Amino acid sequence: MRSSETIGWFADIGLADRPTVGGKGGSLGELTRASIAVPPGFVVRTGAFERFLSPLEQQEPIRAKVETLGADQLEQITALSKHLRARLESAALPDDLHSELVAAHTELCGADPNSHVAVRSSATTEDAEDASFAGLQDTYLWVKDAQATLNFVRSCWASLYSVPSIAYRRKHGLPESGVAMAVVIQRMVNARTAGVMFTRSPLTGDRSVITIEGAWGLGSSVVGGEVTPDRFVIGKITGEISVREISDKHVQHLPATNGGVREVETPENLRRAPSLSDAEIVALRDIARRVERHYGRPQDIEWAVDHSGEILLLQSRPETVWSSRDRAPVATPAENPLEHVMKIFGGRR
Amino acid sequence: MVNMKATAKTKGFPLPSSLKVVPGTESLQAAYPYYMQFSKEDDERFWFYNSMHFPEPMCLFDMITAEAAYCALGSANTRVHSLPTTLGIDCRIINGRVYIGGNAVTDPAEIERRTKEFQLRAFYYYANWERLFAQWKVKMMTLIRETEALPKLELPEFEPLEHVHAGRGVASNHYILDTYQKTLEGYFRMWQHHFEFLLLGYGAYLTFFDFCKKAFPEISDQTVARMVAGIEAEIFRPDDELRRLAKCAIDLGVENQFREGVSPDEVLKSLEQLGEPGAAWLKELAVSRDPWFNINVGDGFYHNHRSWNDDLTMPFAALPGYIANAKNGVRLERQTDRLMAERKQLIADYRELLETDEERAAYDQMIELAHRVFPYVEGHKFYCEHWYTNLFFNKIREFGGLLAQKGFFAKAEDVFQLSHYELESAIVDLMTSWSNGSPPRGISRWPAIVRERKAAIAEWAKHETAPALGPVPDIIDDPAIVMLWGITRENLDAWLTAGEQPNSNEIRGFAASNGVVEGTARVVKSVDEIGRLRKGDILVCQITNPSWAPVFQNIAAAVSDIGGSMSHAAIVAREYGLPAVVGTGTATQKIKDGQRIRVDGGRGVVTLLG
Numbered sequence: 001m002r003s004s005e006t007i008g009w010f011a012d013i014g015l016a017d018r019p020t021v022g023g024k025g026g027s028l029g030e031l032t033r034a035s036i037a038v039p040p041g042f043v044v045r046t047g048a049f050e051r052f053l054s055p056l057e058q059q060e061p062i063r064a065k066v067e068t069l070g071a072d073q074l075e076q077i078t079a080l081s082k083h084l085r086a087r088l089e090s091a092a093l094p095d096d097l098h099s100e101l102v103a104a105h106t107e108l109c110g111a112d113p114n115s116h117v118a119v120r121s122s123a124t125t126e127d128a129e130d131a132s133f134a135g136l137q138d139t140y141l142w143v144k145d146a147q148a149t150l151n152f153v154r155s156c157w158a159s160l161y162s163v164p165s166i167a168y169r170r171k172h173g174l175p176e177s178g179v180a181m182a183v184v185i186q187r188m189v190n191a192r193t194a195g196v197m198f199t200r201s202p203l204t205g206d207r208s209v210i211t212i213e214g215a216w217g218l219g220s221s222v223v224g225g226e227v228t229p230d231r232f233v234i235g236k237i238t239g240e241i242s243v244r245e246i247s248d249k250h251v252q253h254l255p256a257t258n259g260g261v262r263e264v265e266t267p268e269n270l271r272r273a274p275s276l277s278d279a280e281i282v283a284l285r286d287i288a289r290r291v292e293r294h295y296g297r298p299q300d301i302e303w304a305v306d307h308s309g310e311i312l313l314l315q316s317r318p319e320t321v322w323s324s325r326d327r328a329p330v331a332t333p334a335e336n337p338l339e340h341v342m343k344i345f346g347g348r349r
Numbered sequence: 350m351v352n353m354k355a356t357a358k359t360k361g362f363p364l365p366s367s368l369k370v371v372p373g374t375e376s377l378q379a380a381y382p383y384y385m386q387f388s389k390e391d392d393e394r395f396w397f398y399n400s401m402h403f404p405e406p407m408c409l410f411d412m413i414t415a416e417a418a419y420c421a422l423g424s425a426n427t428r429v430h431s432l433p434t435t436l437g438i439d440c441r442i443i444n445g446r447v448y449i450g451g452n453a454v455t456d457p458a459e460i461e462r463r464t465k466e467f468q469l470r471a472f473y474y475y476a477n478w479e480r481l482f483a484q485w486k487v488k489m490m491t492l493i494r495e496t497e498a499l500p501k502l503e504l505p506e507f508e509p510l511e512h513v514h515a516g517r518g519v520a521s522n523h524y525i526l527d528t529y530q531k532t533l534e535g536y537f538r539m540w541q542h543h544f545e546f547l548l549l550g551y552g553a554y555l556t557f558f559d560f561c562k563k564a565f566p567e568i569s570d571q572t573v574a575r576m577v578a579g580i581e582a583e584i585f586r587p588d589d590e591l592r593r594l595a596k597c598a599i600d601l602g603v604e605n606q607f608r609e610g611v612s613p614d615e616v617l618k619s620l621e622q623l624g625e626p627g628a629a630w631l632k633e634l635a636v637s638r639d640p641w642f643n644i645n646v647g648d649g650f651y652h653n654h655r656s657w658n659d660d661l662t663m664p665f666a667a668l669p670g671y672i673a674n675a676k677n678g679v680r681l682e683r684q685t686d687r688l689m690a691e692r693k694q695l696i697a698d699y700r701e702l703l704e705t706d707e708e709r710a711a712y713d714q715m716i717e718l719a720h721r722v723f724p725y726v727e728g729h730k731f732y733c734e735h736w737y738t739n740l741f742f743n744k745i746r747e748f749g750g751l752l753a754q755k756g757f758f759a760k761a762e763d764v765f766q767l768s769h770y771e772l773e774s775a776i777v778d779l780m781t782s783w784s785n786g787s788p789p790r791g792i793s794r795w796p797a798i799v800r801e802r803k804a805a806i807a808e809w810a811k812h813e814t815a816p817a818l819g820p821v822p823d824i825i826d827d828p829a830i831v832m833l834w835g836i837t838r839e840n841l842d843a844w845l846t847a848g849e850q851p852n853s854n855e856i857r858g859f860a861a862s863n864g865v866v867e868g869t870a871r872v873v874k875s876v877d878e879i880g881r882l883r884k885g886d887i888l889v890c891q892i893t894n895p896s897w898a899p900v901f902q903n904i905a906a907a908v909s910d911i912g913g914s915m916s917h918a919a920i921v922a923r924e925y926g927l928p929a930v931v932g933t934g935t936a937t938q939k940i941k942d943g944q945r946i947r948v949d950g951g952r953g954v955v956t957l958l959g
Contacts, residue, residue: 204566207702237698238572240863242951330564330703333710338472340715343559344552344828345467347434347460 001107005047006100013043020045022122022182027316034294036287037312039304041117041186042104046124049157049181051097056087063176066161071171074163081163088158093150101153105146108187116142116188116255117149121156124180141220142188144259149185156183189312190255191304193275194219195229197284198319199236199292199299205322207298209233209242210288214275217252219302219314220261227251230275234285241281246274276305283311291316298323362817362845364392368443371812374805378443380409380768382416385442396441396448396818401834401911402650404891405875406445406809409802410745410765410772413536414650414738415440415447421540423452426548426829430474431466435827445809448818451827471549478721482546485725489542489732496535496740499528502751504783522780525751529776532744533769539741543733550722552828557719560712564703569951571862571923576696577719580688582727587644587657590637591664591899592682595671597633601626604676607668613661640736646879648892649738652746652765656739663879667899748772755779756792758799766802767795810874816844816934834911835859835932844934856940858908858933860953861919866906866928867958872942887948889940901925906948908936908955922950930955 003012008021013029021029025043032038056062062084069076093101109115119140138159140152159165160181169179195214200207213222213229221227227250233243249266256262276284284303291313292299298319305311334340365387370378378386403415423437436452454460474481504521512521554577561573598604603626606619620627638658646663647654657664696716703709749764757775758764767775775791782789821841830836843857871886873879882888884903891910901907901921906928922929928950930936936955940946945958 201567206565206567207704208565208699209567233567235569235572236702237695238569240569240572240951242567242569242860242863327704329705329708329711331560331711331715332707333714336472337714337718338475340560340711340718341471341475341549341552341556342464344555345433345471346464 001104003042004100006045006051006097007048007104008043008045010038010041010043019124020047020182022046022124022184023317024120024122024315025182025184026122028184028186030294031291031313031316034290036291036294037310039118039187039189039312039314041108041184043122044101044153044183044185046180046182048097048101048183051094052091052154052157055094056091060087062087062161063179066166066170066176069166069170071167074167077166077170078163081161081166084161085158088161089151089154091154093154098150101150102146105149105185108185109146116144116259118184118186118188119143119149119152119156120184120186121159122182122184123160124178124182141218141261142255142259148259153183153185157181188255189304189306189314191218192216192307192309193280194304194314195222195275195302197288197301197303199288199301200319200322201233202321205325205327208236210236210285212276212281212284214303214305215249215252216266216270216275217254218261219253219304221251221253221263223302226253226263232276232281234281236285236289239282239285241278244274246272248272249275280305280309280311287311287313361820362395363815365396365441365443365448365818366392368815368818371444371805371808374444374808377409377802377805380771380802381412381442382768382770385412385415385440387441387443387448391441392819394439394450394819395822396450397834397836398814398816398818399447399449399834400816400891402648402892403447404910405651406806407442407447407651408445408765408806409768411651412442412447413533413769415442417537417540418543419449420537421544422547422829424541425544429545430471430549431463432471432548432828433460433464433467435829438829444812444814445806446814450819451825451830453827474546474549475553475718475721478546478725482725485542485545486732489539489737492535492538492542493732493737493740496532496737496744499531499535499744500524502528502747504751504779520784522783525748525780526773526776528744529748529773532741532748536737536741539733539737543729546722546725547729548829550726553718553722554726555828555831557715560715561699564708564712565699568699569860569863571860571919572695574919575923576692576699576716577723578692579723579727580683580685580692582724583731584727585683586731587641587664588899589683590641591667592671594630594633594637595668595675596682597630598668598672599675601630603627603630604672607665607672609666609669613665616665617661643736643739644731645735645739649734652742652762654738656735658739659743663899667902670899670902745772748776752776752779752791755782755789757789757795759796763795763799766799813938817841821845840932840934854957856908856930856933856936856955856957858930858936858953858955859919860949860951861931862907862922862927862929863951864906864926864928865947865949865951867945867947868905870908870940870942870944870946871904872937872940874937887946889936889946891937901927906950907931908933908940908946908948910934910936 001007003009008017008025008029010029010032013021013026014033015026015030017029018026021043028038028041053062065080069080105117109117121138138156140155143149143152160179169176193214193216195212196219197210197212199210201209201211210233212232212234215222215227215229222229228247229249230247231243231245232241234241248271250271251263252266253261253263288299288301291301295318299316300319301316302314303311304314331340366389368387407415419438419440426432427436434454436454439450439452441448454463502525504525508520557577558573561568598607603620603623606616606623617631620631642657642664645654645656700709700712703712745764746761749758749761752758752764752775753761757779764772775795778789778791825831825837866887868885868887870889871882872889873881874891879900882900882904885905887906887908888900888904889908902925904927907922908929909931911932911934919929919931928948930948930950930953933955940955940957947956947958
């Protein structure tokens, strides 16, 4: 099945397509194009959202109504949000859209009854570097079949009209016409180990190291802070592993039988065992370097290692904390290069 | 800047006046020069035990190394280059242990005055480094050749007839004293040469090092060192020569003569019996020996640190291993092209990570200077501490031989139990005796004294000594102390608290070479014990030494009490890819011989396992 106005397979899209595939979708496409392994998937483009929304708008205005509200009218926002979300979540998809999405889902998952997908909102207004707004969007993990998938696609769309989302847009005076939602549909990885990594030190901002945090099972335990992950620091250039902090990983997240994620106790023999081998740490570093080079700036990356040992990236976004800091240069060139030695010989440093 | 004269007296090390001379050794203690004895005023100052250079009790003669070295270091810092914030080093000895203290300049006006001088002097050196260093090598080689050419010591019954007929008019006894004085003069001069560039070299390197640590706070010391280290430095040559000889043995088909446990003498004998191929290998050996076997099994500061040339045990012990490796297809020669390309790549990769072009320009300036000075930093040791100290101690040994022959000593080595002043007096005694026909007075004096002194040194070796003395300075940034000894305020705090955590099973030091290894600790307190090391052991010593390089092919990791990431030990460990933790302060005291330990060279941590 080819990409279209409605569907964008990862291999066919990139960051330039962000207006129709959103930040998350564009990033996954970009990684795929850079030959970085990500779990396969596609984006339900904003075109699909418009096709879904326009009959609803005809029945009863949506965007115009939101724009009548002020950011401080919390009561009215709450009432409207409740109303709009109920409408969006219960509305049927137009038939042709429905069959296109089911076909794409079938192509992605095949007939495998055990295949699950993640459904993630990928907002186009989502300023990729504005974590506060990005965090307002939804993610649904371990979604079981096409029907459930479509339900969550609608939930993602409806989340555009959550109270915080509306309030945020009203506060910043964002026009509603520009508000659209793309949705990423992606095969789940049954991760043996998963976590995050930064292509600089979160502690010192050092760009010559990569910091990796990982724990057993799905990455949600690390991202959600449910477990203290193992922490590794590896030289970006040297490949030397300088820190190996193995923590007590008392719980892990696993896929639940009926979709979603369950938290279970980690078996005793694994709790204090390293969740990554040295070879995997080195492989993660190679991937991190490629991603950083591709984007030309430090990255904040989510990754997973599946049970066959394959490493997949789930997400990569620009690192924001250190990148936005102003820093005095460590040194500036001297007219006489010998002046530099006065830092050592010249007195208290 | 510094105050080595500390202000805070809240917490400190024992005062010098509280140290007691080990009972029964008082007369030896008194025999050390008066200017090296602790006195009451010394309690006001901070001192540390220089176990980096002098890890074993120093016998009287060997103290000449401390004397000559500090004399030259001080003149370079104080008078020649005018380091703005520091003068020279003071030195004391008690129970054979050498304590030293820096002499900081703290008055801002004085620092400013010295800074102006420094820029006229040191900057000239940096700017003309290559030329001055080329000149240095000529000076150093001239000195080596002069010392090699010193006359043999001879006191014939009658002055040779040709001297008489030539009307020389100066008898042989005079040349004994003359040669002795020239021998001492050469040693003092060598140390002057040694420090001509040293501090400036380290300073330029540290400038780049500091920049890297600020730009990349988590960069390891060894990575910075790798960006600067030379690929074909002299210090690698002796070991390179062994690899070459291993390959020659295979090429000539004589490799079966080299087996573990066979003494060098037996190997040499069997090669001689092999005819042509054996002779060919021995010819190659002779090529390697001059000069590359002039490397000591220590730092060259003690008379008993013999060179490979004096004792072939160490190099010959390494040959079977290198031969076996070569036969297993391991490439023996260091791949200098690859190492050079790696270094270039490393420099470029870190450069790329810098945030701005401005920082890149500063980085370029600093690394250029570091590369300019590094050949000296790496290269001088072979000429000074190895080649020359060998010549020197062997010449003194000749005096020992002559005096022993005349009844002063039981054997030549006993000469090192005399100070260089006492030795001169014994030589004058001998000259006089030769001249007047009476027996030397010393034959009834020295044998008993030597026996007593040897017993005292052996006793001192049994006693541990405090790592530092006196009040703790608020801050240490005396560039000489930091550069040469790696001593920082953090080190001292660690030393102070070491005693407070008796149950801690972790020992911390500098991360010198990456990797994690578990194994059996072999605590080697002096070079004579190297023979106890077995394959896979972890070497634990007071100071590791690059001339132990052949040992590194067998050990699994190295741990030392003293040394920074710039120590040659660290360099050799990296070269061999062995984990190493240096500068632990207390490893040889805390780790028991035979104990299982884990060495994490990337973190600088040694863990006691059982």
